Amino acid sequence: MMQKKVCMLGTFSVGKTSLVSRYVRSIFSERYLTTIGVKIDKKVVATARGEATLLIWDIYGDDEFQAVRASFLQGASGYFLVADGTRRSSLARLPALKSLMEDTVGKVPCRILLNKVDLHADWELGTVEEQALAELGPVIKTSAKTGQGVEEAFVQLTTHMLGG
Amino acid sequence: MPLSTDLLAALDLLALRSIESECFEVLGTPPAWAAPFLRSLPDAGRLSRAWLCDTFPFLESFLCDAAQLWSGPAPGRIESVSFAVPWPGGDDLLLVASALRLPTDCLLLIDGNQAHLHEQLRLLQHARDAHLVHQRLQRDVLKRDILFHSIVHDLTSQLSAMRGVFQLLQGSLPTSGAVPPELPGLLAAGLRAATKQEALIADILDVFRSETGSDGAPLDEATSCDLGACIDETVKLLSPSASWRRVTLRVQRADTASRGPTIRAESRRVERVLSNLIENALRYASRGSEITVTLGQRDGMAVVFVDDDGPGVPRELGAQLFEKFARARSGGGKTGLGLYFCRLTITRWGGQIGYEPRQPRGARFWFSLPTV
Structure with a gap:
């Protein structure tokens, strides 16, 4: 079966690890546990264009404490840029991460995950910010807590990677 | 071995x-x-x-x-x-x-070595938790600021109404007849207090808008104004107040041009800055003296000096002069929000603002802004 490397990118505490946990293990924890390095999970995805084994690289949050290295991105067939809708500041690093990705592996399929969509009361993004996100790639609103949009996001990206 | x-x-x-x-x-x-x-x-x-x-x-x-x-x-x-x-x-x-x-x-x-790696993880977790708490507090403070400033803003309409009433009463006082002798003075005092309170509210709201960046869209290439015209307009507006204090307001230009220079700034806010600096000078200038507003060029920037002959700024206040509510330890001087607002506004447009004492006495406030 075809293997595809997928990278999860974004600043800290946007929910990258939670999205992977929800998708791979169907679990969610309210507690924020930072990711110090890289964790790789495998999951077989069935799409209309066939099956693929995803190697999901959950990469630590990119911030002033740890910057993402280009070598982690090598060989990636697709990636997610993850933002937290309750923190406007989580959008700031996404354009730079997209550039790093494109400089390293070229233009490969990408989806923007606007996470924590279940937290309506704390939502900080307005139309302007959501439009700015849409300029980076197709946006999917997700909630690692409820599972909203998570399966759809991985299936969409895999379909795109398989040429759909 | x-x-x-x-x-x-x-x-x-x-x-x-x-x-x-x-x-x-x-x-x-x-x-x-x-x-x-x-x-x-x-x-x-x-x-x-x-x-x-x-x-x-x-x-x-x-x-x-x-x-x-x-x-x-x-x-x-x-x-x-x-x-x-x-x-x-x-x-x-x-x-x-x-x-x-x-x-x-x-x-x-x-x-x-799990002990070593988990210690690193613990430190990183601690730093990021602190970062999240900081961001959350910043958001909470902003929400409270918005609420506070909304309340302050709502006070303006009542104050305007009070000022209007004082003005009406002042205007309708009979020139002769049975008017208690202290009434005109009391009305004037009430009017002055309401006017000062309105000015303070305007300062508070200006500062809040500048601090939060909610004072309109960022400046674009098309936003510019004539600095000379801003000075003329402000001086005209403050002339009655200067006359009342027996102080002369004089404008002088370093060059012979009748207009300009053009700066990338909003005229309304430049006039607020000028007004703050000239009103400060008026507050401290001695009766019969002159306040000079000089427009010139320095290091390729337009520069404005406001000079008075007042007592100047206490030396110990100097470093914090442009902070909000700064106060000299000796109690010999304090500032409100005006100079703080001026600094926020001028530096946001890429300019500088400063103070220097004059010899033998007096104060010189200045600001510079890039020209177009």
């Missing part, structure tokens, strides 16, 4: 020597954490790159960097970030890989 083969195990290091292309041998006794992984090997002493990458997928990318180091001429060392691998029946195992190029050997070390 040779080192004990248990040394590496005691340090939680799995040490592998690159012995030929795509193949490694284990050095010494493997550490306990590695045992469950090595158990699946047909030959526990040798392992292939394919097995390594299958067992520790993160190494796929790290071994590319390591191969470059090993094929190079110079000794050296590179280290990976930590990576997590599933640990049978427990939490993930955190590991860090290092590649070493020694004069005689190429080594791959995998460090499984």
Whole structure:
């Protein structure tokens, strides 16, 4: 079966690890546990264009404490840029991460995950910010807590990677 | 004496020597954490790159960097970030890989010292938790600020109404007849208090808008104004107040041009800055003196000086003069929001603002802004 490397990118505490946990293990924890390095999970995805084994690289949050290295991105067939809708500041690093990705592996399929969509009361993004996100790639609103949009996001990206 | 083969195990290091292309041998006794992984090997002493990458997928990318180091001429060392691998029946195992190029050997070390790595994780978690708390507090403070300033804003309409009533009463006082002698003075005092209160509210709201960046859209290429015209307009507006204090307001230009220079700024806000500086000067200038507003050029910027002959600024207040509600320790001087607003506004447009004492007495406030 075809293997595809997928990278999860974004600043800290946007929910990258939670999205992977929800998708791979169907679990969610309210507690924020930072990711110090890289964790790789495998999951077989069935799409209309066939099956693929995803190697999901959950990469630590990119911030002033740890910057993402280009070598982690090598060989990636697709990636997610993850933002937290309750923190406007989580959008700031996404354009730079997209550039790093494109400089390293070229233009490969990408989806923007606007996470924590279940937290309506704390939502900080307005139309302007959501439009700015849409300029980076197709946006999917997700909630690692409820599972909203998570399966759809991985299936969409895999379909795109398989040429759909 | 040779080192004990248990040394590496005691340090939680799995040490592998690159012995030929795509193949490694284990050095010494493997550490306990590695045992469950090595158990699946047909030959526990040798392992292939394919097995390594299958067992520790993160190494796929790290071994590319390591191969470059090993094929190079110079000794050296590179280290990976930590990576997590599933640990049978427990939490993930955190590991860090290092590649070493020694004069005689190429080594791959995998460090499984959990105490050390979890300490790093704990520190990072602590830093990020603190960062999140800081962001949350900033949001809470902003929400409270918005609420507070909305209330302050709502006070303006009542004050305007009060001022209007005072003005009406002042205008409708009979010129003669049965008017208590103290009434005109009381009405004037009420009117002055309402006017001052309105000005204070305007300052508070101006500062809030400047601090939060909610004072309109950012300046674009098309936003510009005539600095000379702003000065003329402000001086005209403040002339009655100056006359009442028996102070002369004089404008002088360093050049002979009748207009300009053009600066990239909003005229309404430049006039607020000028008004703040001239009103300050009026407050301290002596009766019969002159306040000079000079427009010139300095280092390619337009510069405005506001000079008075007042007592000047107490030296100890100097450093915090442009902060909000600054106060000299001796109690000999204090500021409100006006100069703070001026600094926020001018620096936001790429300019500078400052104060220098005049000799033998007096104060000079100045600001500079880039010209178009």
